[in-house]
Amino acid sequence: MAALRVPSTKAVNAGSIDPEITAPERPAGSGKRAEFNVAAAPDARGFGGPVILAVGFIALAGLVGLALRAGGPTEDPNFVRARDSLARYELGRTETERNYDDPLYDGALADLAKVDANSSSVTAAQTLASEITLKREAFRKRIQARETAAATVQQEISDRESESLAAHQMNLLMPKKDFPECKEGPGHAH
Amino acid sequence: MSGHETCDVDPSARREDGSAILIVVLLTLVVAALGTPMLVMSNTAHQIAANERDAERALFAAKAGLNYGFNLFDLGTVVPTTGGVSFDSFASAVATPLSGASFTGKIFDVSAMLGRGQLYRIESTGTFGKCSRKVELVFEIIPEAMKYGYMAFSEATLHNHSGLSGPSFKIESTIFSNGKVDFPAGLTIDGSIVSLDLVDTGTSTIKGDVFANSVANTGTITGNVKRVTAVRALPSTATIYDRVDAQGNKYAWFGGHSTAGTYSGGGVLGGTNTSYNVANGDVFLYSVFRHNGSLMDKPDVNVAEYIAPPQLDYKAMKVEADLNDPTYFTTAGAAMTYLRNHIVTETIAGKTVKTVKVGTNAQPEFLYIVGDFSLVFTGGAGSNTGNNIAADGINLEGGMYVSGDVAFDGPSYNSILQPAPPDWYQVRINALPYCLPAILAYPQPATGTIATWTPANTPAMTGGASKINMSAGTGFYFWTGLTLSEGETHLHHVNNATELIRFIGAELAFKIHNCDYMWFTYDPNVRCTKFLLTDSGLPQVVSYRELR
Numbered sequence: 001m002a003a004l005r006v007p008s009t010k011a012v013n014a015g016s017i018d019p020e021i022t023a024p025e026r027p028a029g030s031g032k033r034a035e036f037n038v039a040a041a042p043d044a045r046g047f048g049g050p051v052i053l054a055v056g057f058i059a060l061a062g063l064v065g066l067a068l069r070a071g072g073p074t075e076d077p078n079f080v081r082a083r084d085s086l087a088r089y090e091l092g093r094t095e096t097e098r099n100y101d102d103p104l105y106d107g108a109l110a111d112l113a114k115v116d117a118n119s120s121s122v123t124a125a126q127t128l129a130s131e132i133t134l135k136r137e138a139f140r141k142r143i144q145a146r147e148t149a150a151a152t153v154q155q156e157i158s159d160r161e162s163e164s165l166a167a168h169q170m171n172l173l174m175p176k177k178d179f180p181e182c183k184e185g186p187g188h189a190h
Numbered sequence: 191m192s193g194h195e196t197c198d199v200d201p202s203a204r205r206e207d208g209s210a211i212l213i214v215v216l217l218t219l220v221v222a223a224l225g226t227p228m229l230v231m232s233n234t235a236h237q238i239a240a241n242e243r244d245a246e247r248a249l250f251a252a253k254a255g256l257n258y259g260f261n262l263f264d265l266g267t268v269v270p271t272t273g274g275v276s277f278d279s280f281a282s283a284v285a286t287p288l289s290g291a292s293f294t295g296k297i298f299d300v301s302a303m304l305g306r307g308q309l310y311r312i313e314s315t316g317t318f319g320k321c322s323r324k325v326e327l328v329f330e331i332i333p334e335a336m337k338y339g340y341m342a343f344s345e346a347t348l349h350n351h352s353g354l355s356g357p358s359f360k361i362e363s364t365i366f367s368n369g370k371v372d373f374p375a376g377l378t379i380d381g382s383i384v385s386l387d388l389v390d391t392g393t394s395t396i397k398g399d400v401f402a403n404s405v406a407n408t409g410t411i412t413g414n415v416k417r418v419t420a421v422r423a424l425p426s427t428a429t430i431y432d433r434v435d436a437q438g439n440k441y442a443w444f445g446g447h448s449t450a451g452t453y454s455g456g457g458v459l460g461g462t463n464t465s466y467n468v469a470n471g472d473v474f475l476y477s478v479f480r481h482n483g484s485l486m487d488k489p490d491v492n493v494a495e496y497i498a499p500p501q502l503d504y505k506a507m508k509v510e511a512d513l514n515d516p517t518y519f520t521t522a523g524a525a526m527t528y529l530r531n532h533i534v535t536e537t538i539a540g541k542t543v544k545t546v547k548v549g550t551n552a553q554p555e556f557l558y559i560v561g562d563f564s565l566v567f568t569g570g571a572g573s574n575t576g577n578n579i580a581a582d583g584i585n586l587e588g589g590m591y592v593s594g595d596v597a598f599d600g601p602s603y604n605s606i607l608q609p610a611p612p613d614w615y616q617v618r619i620n621a622l623p624y625c626l627p628a629i630l631a632y633p634q635p636a637t638g639t640i641a642t643w644t645p646a647n648t649p650a651m652t653g654g655a656s657k658i659n660m661s662a663g664t665g666f667y668f669w670t671g672l673t674l675s676e677g678e679t680h681l682h683h684v685n686n687a688t689e690l691i692r693f694i695g696a697e698l699a700f701k702i703h704n705c706d707y708m709w710f711t712y713d714p715n716v717r718c719t720k721f722l723l724t725d726s727g728l729p730q731v732v733s734y735r736e737l738r
Contacts, residue, residue, distance in 0.1 A: 097294045099280045150267045153646045157266050163650030168344045
């Protein structure tokens with residue numbers, strides 16, 4: 001609240017016999033007088049100032065950000081899409097658990113091929129594309145080697161069984177009739 | 191505003207002016223308020239349905255992965271490990287039928303972890319779109335070859351030299367043979383027999399049933415005789431086959447036994463004598479055991495099926511040998527040196543003997559010996575060079591693999607010098623408690639190194655290579671565990687009862703050739719024996735879980 005101000009009466013009563021008008025004075029009270037924070041009064045009047053400043057600052061920062069974004073180099077959305085889709089797929093999968101023949105990798109390569117040559121992502125996109133290609137080749141070699149190894153194992157098992165069967169057949173055809181190492185005892189029936 | 195003031199309009203009508211637009215706006219708001227949630231809900235329902243469909247397809251893919259993983263195991267293409275061996279659907283032949291779905295997985299060997307036979311776990315993760323599901327299957331294999339006590343991959347011949355019946359030659363076991371089973375006189379077999387060829391009883395007594403292609407009975411069979419055809423299972427890809435069972439499995443005749451053979455001999459037959467020629471579409475009953483490996487009370491076999499010899503895991507044997515004492519020996523001489531360093535003098539029942547003591551209950555030893563291994567005990571003051579060892583006997587807590595022939599020999603039992611069983615044996619091998627084989631005599635692969643060998647490299651069992659041979663004129667032997675020889679296992683303790691071989695476990699060989707004095711008892715615990723891989727045997731599902 002603004003403080004009560006009493007205008008001076010000295011100029012009005014100049015030359016008058018009337019006693020000089022003075023402001024009435026209150027007798028000093030016996031109780032403690034209420035304290036008014038006179039210094040705080042001007043701040044209370046300007047309460048909206050900092051808010052406006054903050055809003056202005058935020059707006060300014062936003063404008064600066066937009067300006068920087070519009071003016072500086074940006075990531076190509078094709079690259080971002082490819083990178084994010086691969087990140088989602090590869091998260092938690094080890095190298096041997098990734099199927100590089102998955103259509104997702106075809107899609108990623110297609111997206112990477114669409115990356116604007118003037119964008120900031122072109123180098124990263126090329127690196128990612130060549131990395132996918134290399135890993136895909138290694139993956140296909142690994143699958144091929146695995147299938148070959150499996151076929152070899154199957155062949156070995158088959159050969160092994162054939163050999164055993166042949167030996168068994170030979171044993172049937174030419175059975176051992178005498179056992180010289182067995183000295184025939186009295187109870188021997190053969 | 192002045193225009194309005196000049197119009198001659200009914201004041202009451204003028205009060206309704208603009209209400210239409212308000213109504214339209216309100217109705218629009220109401221419709222929007224009702225329609226928007228409906229649209230949102232409809233879209234959400236579609237998304238839920240799509241996710242549900244993808245999740246179901248991912249689950250189907252995961253289950254397909256379980257089947258594929260087991261198929262790889264069954265074919266022998268992958269050998270499960272404790273750390274897990276990977277499989278996936280990435281090969282085009284597998285990926286194409288999945289129509290966009292895929293799976294990855296691992297097969298773990300959890301046999302040792304749970305301490306129960308051959309136990310495996312398959313984990314499979316199926317993926318479709320953004321959905322993935324994971325399932326787990328635990329299954330157990332009880333190899334058919336380890337269900338029988340006597341397992342002859344070509345022939346079983348028993349010789350009763352003493353002519354005595356009873357404890358001097360006692361067989362408490364079932365017998366299986368891909369070929370003939372030939373008995374001597376005066377022997378009692380306390381179990382059933384399955385043979386793909388001829389069972390010749392001699393004048394012995396068979397206390398169980400006999401299922402064979404043909405039977406010559408001049409002794410006594412207290413059970414039933416059933417003469418059956420003999421088959422060998424073929425891969426599902428086989429284009430030439432002789433029979434198909436009720437499940438579509440394909441078979442070829444084995445040994446030319448496409449019809450049941452004859453029954454001959456004038457022996458005593460306590461049960462029935464029947465025959466059966468297996469037909470297409472039959473449920474092939476070839477085992478006298480239940481799925482859990484226990485013996486059926488009244489088995490009904492309608493066909494005899496070939497059982498293939500097992501493969502060996504050489505690398506795992508070396509790993510076992512490297513445990514505790516380093517007992518991987520590239521020469522028999524190195525093994526002999528090791529054994530000589532383990533001779534202890536001990537007094538048992540007042541008699542002092544020198545015994546080669548290897549392994550303890552806490553630290554059993556598995557010996558891996560390249561070459562022939564012949565051990566001759568010469569007593570405490572005897573020769574200690576070459577194959578001779580200056581000891582009275584051996585006590586091995588563990589087992590052994592030998593790439594060549596195995597033989598133990600020693601002086602005859604002397605009751606004045608040596609303690610009697612069960613306090614002491616000339617040759618004691620205790621392998622069963624540790625799931626180790628007691629004795630494996632089998633050649634190594636001809637090429638490569640142990641670091642590169644896989645079970646598929648195991649040489650074919652042809653009967654001509656590694657043998658287990660125990661000659662007469664020794665002391666008491668006591669073995670627990672499984673023995674396997676590529677050739678013949680000839681246990682020939684024929685002199686007297688003081689060289690009795692007490693054998694508890696299972697005996698597998700191309701040719702089993704046992705002579706008295708011997709007392710054999712099958713122990714089903716041999717099913718946990720390590721290092722032997724066999725694809726014959728029905729898998730039993732222990733548990734199935736959908737993990738997420």
